[in-house]
Amino acid sequence: MKLVTAVIKPHKWEEVREALETFGVTGMTVSEVSGYGRQKGHTEVYRGAEYDIALVPKIRIEIVVDDNDVADVTDIVVKAAQTGRIGDGKVWVSSVDSVIRVRTGERDEAAI
Amino acid sequence: MDGYYAWMIVATALVLMMTTPALALFYGGMSRSKSVLNMMMMSYVAMGVVGIVYVLWGWSMSFGSEDKLGGLFANPFELFGLDGVGAGSYIAVMFQMTFAVITAALISGAIADRVKLSSWIVFLPLWITLSYFPIAHMVWSTGVGFISKHFGAQDYAGGTVVHINAGVAGLVLALIIGKRVGFGKEPMRPHNLTLTMVGAGLLWFGWYGFNVGSLVFVAGDGGKKDIAQFMSETGVTFLNTTIATMAAMLGWLAVERILHGKATTLGAASGIVAGLVAITPSCGAVELPGAIAIGAIAGGACAWAVGLKYKFGLDDSLDVVGVHLVGGVIGTVLIGVFSSSDAPGGIDGLFYGGGLGSLGDQAAAAAVAILWSGVVTAIIGFAIKYTIGWRISEDDEVEGIDFAEHGETAYDLATSTSRLGGSSVTVGAVKEGVSA
Numbered sequence: 001m002k003l004v005t006a007v008i009k010p011h012k013w014e015e016v017r018e019a020l021e022t023f024g025v026t027g028m029t030v031s032e033v034s035g036y037g038r039q040k041g042h043t044e045v046y047r048g049a050e051y052d053i054a055l056v057p058k059i060r061i062e063i064v065v066d067d068n069d070v071a072d073v074t075d076i077v078v079k080a081a082q083t084g085r086i087g088d089g090k091v092w093v094s095s096v097d098s099v100i101r102v103r104t105g106e107r108d109e110a111a112i
Numbered sequence: 113m114d115g116y117y118a119w120m121i122v123a124t125a126l127v128l129m130m131t132t133p134a135l136a137l138f139y140g141g142m143s144r145s146k147s148v149l150n151m152m153m154m155s156y157v158a159m160g161v162v163g164i165v166y167v168l169w170g171w172s173m174s175f176g177s178e179d180k181l182g183g184l185f186a187n188p189f190e191l192f193g194l195d196g197v198g199a200g201s202y203i204a205v206m207f208q209m210t211f212a213v214i215t216a217a218l219i220s221g222a223i224a225d226r227v228k229l230s231s232w233i234v235f236l237p238l239w240i241t242l243s244y245f246p247i248a249h250m251v252w253s254t255g256v257g258f259i260s261k262h263f264g265a266q267d268y269a270g271g272t273v274v275h276i277n278a279g280v281a282g283l284v285l286a287l288i289i290g291k292r293v294g295f296g297k298e299p300m301r302p303h304n305l306t307l308t309m310v311g312a313g314l315l316w317f318g319w320y321g322f323n324v325g326s327l328v329f330v331a332g333d334g335g336k337k338d339i340a341q342f343m344s345e346t347g348v349t350f351l352n353t354t355i356a357t358m359a360a361m362l363g364w365l366a367v368e369r370i371l372h373g374k375a376t377t378l379g380a381a382s383g384i385v386a387g388l389v390a391i392t393p394s395c396g397a398v399e400l401p402g403a404i405a406i407g408a409i410a411g412g413a414c415a416w417a418v419g420l421k422y423k424f425g426l427d428d429s430l431d432v433v434g435v436h437l438v439g440g441v442i443g444t445v446l447i448g449v450f451s452s453s454d455a456p457g458g459i460d461g462l463f464y465g466g467g468l469g470s471l472g473d474q475a476a477a478a479a480v481a482i483l484w485s486g487v488v489t490a491i492i493g494f495a496i497k498y499t500i501g502w503r504i505s506e507d508d509e510v511e512g513i514d515f516a517e518h519g520e521t522a523y524d525l526a527t528s529t530s531r532l533g534g535s536s537v538t539v540g541a542v543k544e545g546v547s548a
Contacts, residue, residue, distance in 0.1 A: 044301060045368075045372045045373070045374065045376065046301050046302055046376070046378055047378060047379070047382060047415075047418045047419070047431060047434075048368070048371065048372060048415070048416075048418055048419030048422075049419070049422060050372075051299040051300075051301050052299070053299065053301075
């Protein structure tokens with residue numbers, strides 16, 4: 001089992017969700033986060049004062065998937081979230097030792 | 113003259129609206145989310161404190177008949193508590209009261225986010241007593257007050273009394289009280305510009321009461337001459353107030369587009385206020401071309417001036433100096449250039465063949481107001497600094513003055529699904545019948 005974590009542009013969130021749902025992903029955890037990468041935030045000007053806004057709002061998606069689905073799920077996220085411009089975000093995959101469904105107590109693959 | 117009386121009731125209510133909520137919204141939106149409530153409270157509290165002081169000794173000290181010290185102020189005890197003032201004059205008292213209120217409230221923008229509410233409440237009655245009432249007397253007690261008597265300067269609705277006065281006070285207090293923690297280092301961008309846009313629009317609306325209501329009758333006997341003056345002069349001041357403000361908004365947007373690349377909503381809101389400030393003293397002195405010129409110059413100049421505070425390291429948080437002092441001086445002094453004898457003021461300025469006389473008078477009036485307000489505000493400011501102190505603790509300032517001074521926060525930013533945010537409560541801490 002793997003944990004797929006994706007940090008994407010907020011306005012791409014709906015497209016990513018739809019694509020994942022079409023593929024058959026049934027659930028995920030989503031949070032509003034802020035951060036920056038190579039784009040390094042942006043500048044805003046108020047009454048002549050320039051502010052460097054370091055943190056940019058992003059959406060973080062976390063999905064636990066079966067090993068066999070990892071390639072498909074990451075491809076779907078990358079394809080749906082891509083604009084080709086700086087600041088599109090990142091996707092990474094990490095190993096998961098164990099998963100338990102709270103309602104039933106089912107474990108691992110059965111709990112995904 | 114029942115029409116005039118009815119209009120003045122409306123005008124008074126309009127000016128009242130300029131402080132609460134218009135100025136509170138305008139300033140509140142520009143402050144940070146952790147200090148918006150305190151910013152708004154400074155306006156609301158000014159309403160309460162200044163209003164009561166005004167009816168106690170403010171009216172007497174501004175417009176009483178017992179002049180003191182060669183036109184500097186009138187006897188505060190002559191009409192104390194409106195004793196001896198007929199009910200027929202109450203609307204006039206109330207109208208002038210709303211001017212004192214907003215002048216004091218304007219200062220709060222220069223010292224946002226960092227001042228104890230108690231110190232502000234101590235400052236208010238001292239400042240309006242020692243700075244506002246005297247300058248109002250000097251300018252508006254025609255032929256008696258110091259500035260009126262010596263310079264005959266025109267100030268239709270308060271370029272010197274209101275805007276230069278508040279602008280200088282803001283400058284002096286910002287210097288005495290000092291910068292906010294992190295000023296110039298961390299972003300202090302406006303937290304809600306929609307509030308600021310609403311506030312600016314309401315200020316514009318209320319300003320018709322401020323300017324158009326400031327008519328003073330020449331004959332003053334309620335006869336045909338007064339009626340004719342009322343019917344024509346209000347048209348001039350209404351038109352000038354509107355057109356100058358439009359020009360100022362465009363002037364500000366043009367300058368910031370050139371200097372910074374974009375025309376902003378904050379620029380539009382600020383340009384509106386800069387134009388209203390500049391046309392305040394001049395709305396009865398100029399004709400249409402003068403109103404457009406004064407508005408455009410004020411809008412452009414203020415857009416440039418608000419950037420200067422960073423060069424001087426002055427934390428005039430919401431640009432009271434850059435908008436009200438600069439705009440007030442421009443409007444007051446440019447009367448000497450653009451005033452026309454065909455306007456109600458009846459004096460020709462430099463461009464209308466009047467020579468330099470009016471320009472000199474206007475500049476002198478501005479200088480006296482700057483000097484008086486500067487000295488008086490410095491005395492009060494230092495007196496408070498070395499007694500009860502001005503500032504909340506550094507920790508409280510970083511945490512947010514809203515919670516430190518008022519025990520409140522403006523926004524519950526937790527989403528409805530959040531159990532960790534603001535909405536879950538410990539049962540033992542619930543006092544008012546909320547069942548967990």
